[in-house]
Amino acid sequence: MVTKDAVAEAWLLLALAAMLFIITSALLPSLPVPGCIEGGTYVGFPLPVLVTCRGGFLPGGGTLWGTPQWNPGGFVVDLSLWVLASWGLVRLYRRVRSPAA
Numbered sequence: 182m183v184t185k186d187a188v189a190e191a192w193l194l195l196a197l198a199a200m201l202f203i204i205t206s207a208l209l210p211s212l213p214v215p216g217c218i219e220g221g222t223y224v225g226f227p228l229p230v231l232v233t234c235r236g237g238f239l240p241g242g243g244t245l246w247g248t249p250q251w252n253p254g255g256f257v258v259d260l261s262l263w264v265l266a267s268w269g270l271v272r273l274y275r276r277v278r279s280p281a282a
Contacts, residue, residue, distance in 0.1 A: 193267075193271060194264060194267045194268055194271060195267075197270065198260060198263040198266070199263075201266060201267065202259055202260055202263045206225050206226055206230065207224075209226040210223070211223040211224070211228060211229040211230075212227060217235065218234075219234070219235045220234075220235050221233050221235045222235075225255050225256070225259050227259065228252070228255035228258050229252055230255045231250070231251060231252070232250045233246055233247060233248075234247040
């Protein structure tokens with residue numbers, strides 16, 4: 182039987198993990214992608230989730246930026262990391278807030 186407290190804690194973990202993922206993806210730099218020779222933009226921390234490589238100017242009117250590439254493996258690793266971090270934060274919070282026996 183699943184209790185209301187367990188469901189609430191699961192939602193709290195997911196919300197906290199999503200918040201940490203979004204904030205760190207926007208603010209912290211991810212590891213560079215070796216496939217982007219001239220650099221580019223990377224979203225995600227610690228692994229890039231969305232990568233847009235910078236291309237050179239081509240004489241035939243080529244684009245300056247390549248198409249964005251989605252990295253599902255990076256997304257799974259990043260989100261798993263933040264779920265574990267959230268779980269640790271919630272456990273620490275419960276330990277600090279629980280009355281001494």
